[in-house]
Amino acid sequence: MWQGLDIFLAVVEQGSFSKAAQVLDVSTSHVSRQIQQLEERLGTVLLQRTTRSINLTDEGIAYASKLKVIQQELVDANNELQGVQHTPKGPIRITGAGDFMANRVAPAIAQFCKRYPEVSIHIDFNARNVDLIEDGFDLAIRFGRLQDSRLIARKLSSRNMMLLASPDYLQSAPPLESPSDLHHHNCLIAISNRWRFNQKHGIEEVKVNSNWRSNNPQAIIHACKAGLGIAHLAEDIAADYVTRGELIPLLAEYQVDDNASWLIYPRKDLIPLRVRLLIEFLLEQFN
Template sequence: MSRWETIEAFVAVVENGSFSKAADKLEVSKSHISRQISQLENRLDVQLLNRTTRVISLTDIGQSFFPTCKEILATLEDAERALIDQQQKPRGLLRISAAGLFGEDFVAPAAIQFMQKYPDIKIDMDFSNRVVDVISEGYDIAIRAGRLQDSSLIARRIAPRRLVVCASPKYYEKKGKPNNIHTLTNHNCLMGTLHTWRFKENQRHIDLRLSGSWQSNNGRALVHAALEGLGLVQLPLFYVEKYLNQGLLETVLEDNNPTDTGTWAVYPSSRHLSQKVRLFINFLVEEFSKI
């Protein structure tokens, strides 16, 4: 009789509250469970359980021993599951939330390549702009940008996110260029979902509250407004890079671009990350290392 079996029996009895329920769970006899608990207590020379005709409870030393036993079993299960994953091809449905241009132009093509590499994977991708509840709505991964709010989710940085401020030459002809971030209040700032822009000043990051005559939760709409000379915009570089290269937009305040933002894959916390999620996140990191 192995030590693993005695520990498994002990944890099952505590979690199920009786020898008979533990036996049912482990598909063994009640007497078998009783022998395992007795062997564990004899080997350790301690009493782990208080036994009465109606109630089974942990002794003081049993209470201190139980969490360690549960952790040991969980680690063993994780190791077995990871080994099985290595021998199997990833399969099943992968539900992803990835809004905005980055989701459309980067995540979606990467997901297609991932499916071609692993044909037993199915993808369901949602492009809603709202921040989904990953756990309650059943998503495996959500792609999020910028600074993350505190949560129980695990986050892994998958790509850089360089924010730039720019406008069209015709806007600068009319209004001039801001010479520091605090003169932006004198300019028409085209705003997204937030009412602030992020900057770096004197080795620290600050958020400036700004306003303008145009606001939209769509990055492309902000780009079009900037191209028409309506005002300044702060957006990730990938939104405006081709227009910068064509001279249709010009950046300003480059020394104040923030350096603390990124693009992240967030997923529910778990002891063992499923193979399909782990492989997809690694795939994104590899793909976006070229950005």
């Protein structure tokens, strides 16, 4: 009756036969065979396979949802019966990039590891907006606004933006009196070439032109200090350079205040204890 259920849930959790096999330390063919036998016993198809991906059928979605509830209840029942205090252990995979991730989030995670030494952390500093579910990440740190409805977003920190230029650049640059004047300037692009500003009729986007694009904020800072153009960066990244007079803030009255860094994780019925504890720990540290 129970044969193959743990393998089915592993495939659902990992998103592929090969990743499930790796987690369970079995062969991919064993996983495939167990899923096939489970479907034969149930008399229904749970997973649609293609050469590149697998997808749950409607029956598979309903079945997985009920199994996850049962699985969690079994874990809770065992712990209650044995009087065991859960000790979090195992890997947590996190993706993120930038100074905020390196200088603020990573130190907090290090403190979490001191508290729970049986947890192992893998941080991938990747500026690419990876698919958490497809690529097998537990958490992500992202800046901006959430687009993927499959994910849950919890705010870590509000991060207002600044428009910046060096004194040398401003000496010879065209006038800049409103966001629309950015069309006449070279802009240094970090994430998007559409910059958002408060205008008379609400928040509007201005499409900017650039001969410099980088997903590393420090590279943007160096280009801006060198007088190559105007940068649009988070306040916490640029504040020290403004204080020293190396960069000049511009059009402060037009800046939006809805930007933030977010803790992102997939919508799941069953989140491992170690991941739940890290989520709670980071929210506590930042809030």
